[in-house]
Amino acid sequence: MTSSSGDSEDLEQVRRRVFLALFVALAVALHAVEFLLPNPLPWFRIGLANILALTALFSYGIQALWIVSLSRIFIGSLLLGSLFSPGFLLSLGGGLFANSIMSLSYKLWQNRIGPIGVSVLGALGHVTGQLVIAWLVVIRHPSIWMLLPFFLLIALISGIINGLAADYLLTSLYKHPAFLKLRASKAGAEETYSEA
Amino acid sequence: MKIFSWTKHLTSFDRRLLVIVAVLVALSFSILLRQSSGARVVVSIDDRTVFVAPLAKDQKVELVGPLGKTVLQVENGAARIISSPCPHKVCMRMGDARHSGDLLACVPNKIVVSIEGDSIGEDAEYDFIQR
Numbered sequence: 001m002t003s004s005s006g007d008s009e010d011l012e013q014v015r016r017r018v019f020l021a022l023f024v025a026l027a028v029a030l031h032a033v034e035f036l037l038p039n040p041l042p043w044f045r046i047g048l049a050n051i052l053a054l055t056a057l058f059s060y061g062i063q064a065l066w067i068v069s070l071s072r073i074f075i076g077s078l079l080l081g082s083l084f085s086p087g088f089l090l091s092l093g094g095g096l097f098a099n100s101i102m103s104l105s106y107k108l109w110q111n112r113i114g115p116i117g118v119s120v121l122g123a124l125g126h127v128t129g130q131l132v133i134a135w136l137v138v139i140r141h142p143s144i145w146m147l148l149p150f151f152l153l154i155a156l157i158s159g160i161i162n163g164l165a166a167d168y169l170l171t172s173l174y175k176h177p178a179f180l181k182l183r184a185s186k187a188g189a190e191e192t193y194s195e196a
Numbered sequence: 197m198k199i200f201s202w203t204k205h206l207t208s209f210d211r212r213l214l215v216i217v218a219v220l221v222a223l224s225f226s227i228l229l230r231q232s233s234g235a236r237v238v239v240s241i242d243d244r245t246v247f248v249a250p251l252a253k254d255q256k257v258e259l260v261g262p263l264g265k266t267v268l269q270v271e272n273g274a275a276r277i278i279s280s281p282c283p284h285k286v287c288m289r290m291g292d293a294r295h296s297g298d299l300l301a302c303v304p305n306k307i308v309v310s311i312e313g314d315s316i317g318e319d320a321e322y323d324f325i326q327r
Contacts, residue, residue, distance in 0.1 A: 109209060117210035120217055141297065149224040156221055160202070160214075167205045 008181075015178055016060055023064075024071045027052035031076035046158040049076065050098070050122060054115050054166035059173065059182055062103045069095055089137055090130045097129025098122040115170065119163030123155035234296035235313030237275045239268065242306040251275065251294070251311065261305035268300075268309060275309055277302065 027049040034048050049072050057065035073095050077083040082091075102122040105113055131151065135144050174183045206214070239247040241261050249255065249270065256278075257268045264281035274292040280302050287302035293311050300309040 112207060112209035113213070114205065114207040114210045116206055117213045120214065124217065146228055146295075149221065149228045152221045152224055156214075156217055164202050164205055 012181060016064075019178070020056060020060065020064055020067055023052040023056050023068045024075070027068055027072035028075045028079065031072055032079055035080055044154055046161060047123065047126065048162065048165075050119065050126075050162050051165045051169065053099075053102075054119055054122075054163065055169050055173070057102060057106055057118065058115055058166070058170050059179065062106060065102060065106075066099055069099055086138055090133050093133030094126040094130040097132070098126035101125035114163070115166040116160055116163030119166060120156060120159035123159030123162070124152060127151035127155045234294060234298065234311035236311070237268075237270055237293075238310050238312050240308050240310075259305075259307055261302070261307050263305045266302055266305050266307050275300065275311065277309070280305060 030048040030051065034045060039045070050069070053065050053069040053072070056068040073088075073091055074083070077085075077088045077091065082088045099122070102118050102125070105118055105121045109117075128148075128151075131144060131148060135141075173179050203211070234251055236248055236250050238245060239257070239259055241259060247257065247259070249257075251270060251273050254271045255269075257270070259266045259268055266280040266282075266287070267278050269276055269278045274294040276292050277287045277290070277300055280287050282302050282304040284304075287300055287305075287307070290300050293300050293309065296311055296313060298311045301307070
């Protein structure tokens with residue numbers, strides 16, 4: 001198949017949009033599914049939706065991460081009827097903290113850090129952000145910080161699970177021809193993509 | 197049986213990062229355990245502080261509020277209300293208070309028992325204040 005390079009740029013943009021829309025849709029679905037799952041502990045959430053945010057980060061960069069995770073938080077809360085409730089504030093606060101940390105770590109250590117590393121840092125950021133928001137908005141009591149160690153431990157475990165899932169997803173996505181160009185740009189100069 | 201190995205999905209940087217994070221989590225737990233018990237029990241009746249004592253000293257104290265005598269017991273680093281003239285006995289069912297920030301309250305008798313300070317550091321130094 002042949003196409004001019006101008007067409008290819010357009011095609012790449014359309015692909016990016018389509019994939020980001022799919023990522024958002026999947027993230028919203030996971031957000032809802034996780035809400036339906038019974039939880040053994042009241043505040044224990046794996047944060048499965050973050051798998052898609054991580055995938056977006058590693059395939060399309062920092063901007064894509066913010067698009068996917070913020071859209072997911074708003075659409076997911078709208079669907080579950082928790083938009084602008086205290087729970088939503090916790091979710092948004094955690095999301096903003098997590099995204100900032102994930103963006104920063106990805107920018108700082110772009111070629112060295114993997115999905116699991118970014119995921120764990122993001123999860124730690126998420127629980128810290130949630131506790132800060134909980135402290136500011138809900139209960140202004142210092143003993144709330146006693147929960148932090150338990151939250152951090154849970155974040156470490158769920159961060160590893162999500163990062164692992166994102167790594168599997170990225171590996172299988174990169175096998176698809178639509179990601180050929182992306183894969184080439186990641187691999188650098190030695191594996192240049194040819195328009196033939 | 198083959199053990200599922202997830203570590204092969206880690207970059208060497210991730211590996212070091214995970215070790216550091218695990219150490220930090222362990223550290224946060226140790227800080228929590230060290231700071232968990234309070235230093236002194238503070239009693240106020242009708243918003244006036246009437247009694248301060250260390251949590252480490254076992255004793256029974258009779259507190260007199262508008263309704264009558266409420267008995268506070270301090271034992272093994274925990275404070276609890278063991279008898280009270282109030283109608284619903286909510287304060288007695290609040291159980292033990294041992295951590296800094298914990299509260300026991302008997303609203304009808306206007307008594308509030310709170311745990312303050314930290315069992316390590318200067319807070320633990322003095323042993324009794326009666327006001």
